[in-house]
Amino acid sequence: MAGHSKWANIKHRKGRQDAKRGKIFSVLIRELTVAAKLGGGVTDDNPRLRTAVDKALAANMTKDTIERAIKRGAGGIEGENLEEVSFEGYGPGGIAIIVESMTDNNNRTVAEVRHAFTKLGGNLGTNGSVSYLFEKKGLINTAPDQDADQVMEISIEAGAEDIEVNDDDSITVSSSPEDFENIKKALLEKEIDLIDSDVALVPETTVKADLDTSIKVFKLLEMLEDLDDTQNVTSNIEFAEGMLDQLD
Numbered sequence: 001m002a003g004h005s006k007w008a009n010i011k012h013r014k015g016r017q018d019a020k021r022g023k024i025f026s027v028l029i030r031e032l033t034v035a036a037k038l039g040g041g042v043t044d045d046n047p048r049l050r051t052a053v054d055k056a057l058a059a060n061m062t063k064d065t066i067e068r069a070i071k072r073g074a075g076g077i078e079g080e081n082l083e084e085v086s087f088e089g090y091g092p093g094g095i096a097i098i099v100e101s102m103t104d105n106n107n108r109t110v111a112e113v114r115h116a117f118t119k120l121g122g123n124l125g126t127n128g129s130v131s132y133l134f135e136k137k138g139l140i141n142t143a144p145d146q147d148a149d150q151v152m153e154i155s156i157e158a159g160a161e162d163i164e165v166n167d168d169d170s171i172t173v174s175s176s177p178e179d180f181e182n183i184k185k186a187l188l189e190k191e192i193d194l195i196d197s198d199v200a201l202v203p204e205t206t207v208k209a210d211l212d213t214s215i216k217v218f219k220l221l222e223m224l225e226d227l228d229d230t231q232n233v234t235s236n237i238e239f240a241e242g243m244l245d246q247l248d
Helices: 007-018 021-039 047-058 062-074 106-121 150-160 177-190 213-227 243-247
Strands: 083-091 096-103 133-141 163-166 171-175 196-204 230-235
Touching: 007 150, 021 047, 021 062, 021 096, 021 106, 047 062, 047 133, 062 133, 062 243, 083 106, 096 163, 096 196, 106 213, 133 177, 150 163, 150 171, 150 177, 171 177, 177 196, 196 230, 213 230
Parallel strands: none
Antiparallel strands: 083 096, 096 230, 133 171, 133 196, 163 171
């Protein structure tokens, strides 16, 4: 099912962002806070919060920091009033881009996102202009040394929609958001080593870009990701081979 499990393409630019420890921690804290605000502070009753906690622990965030963020969201600690907002637009070459943000000042966030699009050759669109090109998917990525047959059997039984063995022998399992937690739990119970897991926007199909367009879009995505209020940036680009070598 091409386009549904482009995990490497999604993670490929995210690796640079994740190296910025302060930025990734602020992203995780906001997600913990909003997840607790929307669904309560008990992880057993709140799948989104449970996923956020798993990601925070994987990033080596302390339990005290996690608990404070959850309490803030659940109403136990006074804090900023965050809301979720999404922006849609086009980058160079007509590449579709969605920016998911959490903000306490929507006017500021809109201005910053519009500035990034304009500065780097894109256009901020209206709601619905590109969202139809994406869908929410549960994505689970295993370590490279796992038994592919076992992963496939467990995942299909738990409701997986697609399974793909990647070039590095890791395995990507995709599912509906509703089945994501069941599949993840089933894999962990069988001691399958997971590298990453998330419910994320995924392009239904990707657009292969030439080297020049790839570099321009990459720079726009990085600028959008670096904005203080940005949580996630997703596009439907398939980067040209060797693009990262041109950036380093």
